[in-house]
Amino acid sequence: MSGWTGIAVRVVQCLVGGVLVLFAGSAVGQSTGTLRLNMEPAGSTEYVLDTAYRMRDRELRLLEGPHHFVFWAPERRMLDTTITVVPGVTTDVRIGLRYSEEYIQWRKRSERYTTTRRWGLYGPPVVAAGAAAWMVVSYLDYRQAHQELVDLEEAYAASTDPGEIQRMKSTGIPDAKDDFAKARTTTIVASGLFVVSAGATWYLRRKLEESRPPAFEDKERTRFEGLVWVPGQNGGTWAAGITIPLAR
Numbered sequence: 001m002s003g004w005t006g007i008a009v010r011v012v013q014c015l016v017g018g019v020l021v022l023f024a025g026s027a028v029g030q031s032t033g034t035l036r037l038n039m040e041p042a043g044s045t046e047y048v049l050d051t052a053y054r055m056r057d058r059e060l061r062l063l064e065g066p067h068h069f070v071f072w073a074p075e076r077r078m079l080d081t082t083i084t085v086v087p088g089v090t091t092d093v094r095i096g097l098r099y100s101e102e103y104i105q106w107r108k109r110s111e112r113y114t115t116t117r118r119w120g121l122y123g124p125p126v127v128a129a130g131a132a133a134w135m136v137v138s139y140l141d142y143r144q145a146h147q148e149l150v151d152l153e154e155a156y157a158a159s160t161d162p163g164e165i166q167r168m169k170s171t172g173i174p175d176a177k178d179d180f181a182k183a184r185t186t187t188i189v190a191s192g193l194f195v196v197s198a199g200a201t202w203y204l205r206r207k208l209e210e211s212r213p214p215a216f217e218d219k220e221r222t223r224f225e226g227l228v229w230v231p232g233q234n235g236g237t238w239a240a241g242i243t244i245p246l247a248r
Contacts, residue, residue: 031087072224109214124201135190142183
């Protein structure tokens with residue numbers, strides 16, 4: 001029996017040794033390589049590695065083979081890609097993220113808002129100031145035309161010269177009346193324009209005070225943030241987010 005027992009022990013030892021050799025061979029076969037990530041924009045780009053780890057590291061030492069990356073930065077479009085690690089080699093990878101469509105549209109709306117606000121703040125006051133100046137000049141012309149008409153009428157009443165009376169009656173007084181009527185019309189138009197422009201200035205300023213600049217909603221960030229493990233000094237934390245499918 002002792003002989004059979006010794007044989008059984010040797011068989012078990014051989015089997016255990018074979019298993020250990022297989023595991024050792026497997027471990028040795030999984031070599032590592034280094035990735036050096038040159039990310040743009042620098043400093044704000046994050047990524048999720050292998051659908052599990054949210055990181056910012058620029059240099060990684062990983063097992064050989066393909067690894068899944070999702071890169072993202074504020075205001076930028078996500079980049080979903082696979083990078084292959086070559087064993088024993090440091091591979092430089094350049095990552096450049098383009099602006100997201102939401103950010104591009106937000107910039108256009110912001111520029112339109114800024115332009116509209118600038119014209120609303122400065123355009124109507126300039127028009128109102130011009131209308132006020134025109135109104136003052138027109139009023140002064142109106143007073144002068146009125147005074148000239150009064151002087152001609154007084155001269156006509158006091159004159160004893162038949163020729164002078166005829167001249168004032170045929171051309172002088174009618175022309176003065178025409179100038180007075182034109183000056184009065186111009187003054188009325190200028191005054192109306194001033195009132196309208198002043199009212200428009202007040203109305204637009206009130207509307208602009210109530211208006212708000214367009215808000216930027218970073219939908220790419222909503223898509224990027226999910227349930228991922230964030231490594232830390234004490235082991236890491238779970239970061240939960242909401243993923244909403246968005247129609248592009």
